[in-house]
Amino acid sequence: MKHHTHATPINSPAPQMRQHTYDLTKLLPLIDSLFDWGAAVTPDSDDEPVIDSLILSQMTNQLPVEHEFDHSKLLLAVLPVAPRFLGEPPLQLVITTDSLHLLDRTQSQIINDSFKHHEHIAFDNAFRSAAATLLKGMHCVHASHNIPMANWRFTLIPLKPSEHWENQRLWINPATIENYSQDLTKGHHDCTQANKLLITTYGLMLKGPVRPDTLKSQIIRGILSHSARKRMHEAVSPGSDTPLMSYLEYPSTPLLNRIFGGLTTYHIPGTRSQLMDTYRIHTSLADNRSWVRKEEHAQEKHRKWHQEMELADKKHLCQICGRE
Structure with a gap:
């Protein structure tokens, strides 16, 4: 297994951005360990792996399974991991800015508990319906189950269940998406049949379950939801001309630069x-x-x-x- 190279995010030059928000200095050595463990399982592979739940299970085979989790952490991803023993439910790899946790909890438990810790209310049907109503004015949301989990501090966007991920969702922090592309290197001329690659800033290349246009729409929902929650918690509302990427303290990545474009705090949906x-x-x-x-x-x-x-x-x- 070829050792990976990290995609290093370039921080936005905006003066109000805190450099440490998405500082991955502590996380990257832990990601290196995953690749080392994966190489021990599949030593003859020369290619950098496109990761799904089964490969992730091999890469995390040395991680202890945990039952509790510190929900004050800033989450980067919640990824389904194929179970270690037949008949068991999938585990969840929770990636934070400074740690990796293999949890035997459901996705809904992790997402709900993290949201409740930060917002002190439940991420229930009533809240998701309210969030869907707020977003409909700008980018249509057809179902409340597609609503991002956005609190004042960060957001996770849900990507549809896939057979590559134990028929469960990927929950991804859009601030850590380096790029998204079609893998046409293996003879696929039909884009619908090609592998979709989600490349993260912390060095994992994930098998993507959605089309690029769907991912873009979901990222926009995520950043608008995040900005609405952040504005609500601040003592003073932001002006209307602050670039949204700076307001949310997101790092600069090729994909985010294209998506944010001219978005400013003027585009935050609804009132405070x-x-x-x-x-x-x-x-x-x-x-x-x-x-x-x-x-x-x-x-x-x-x-x-x-x-x-x-x-x-x-x-x-x-x-x-x-x-x-």
């Missing part, structure tokens, strides 16, 4: 309070629906109780008539 106002409406509607369901359930139990009592009375009356 709109997301939470909409969330409260959706929560109220959900509470009302829950109350209605409980009332209907109580009425149904009461109706069945009456039927049982009437039946018991009839049986008792028949017994009396029979004795007479």
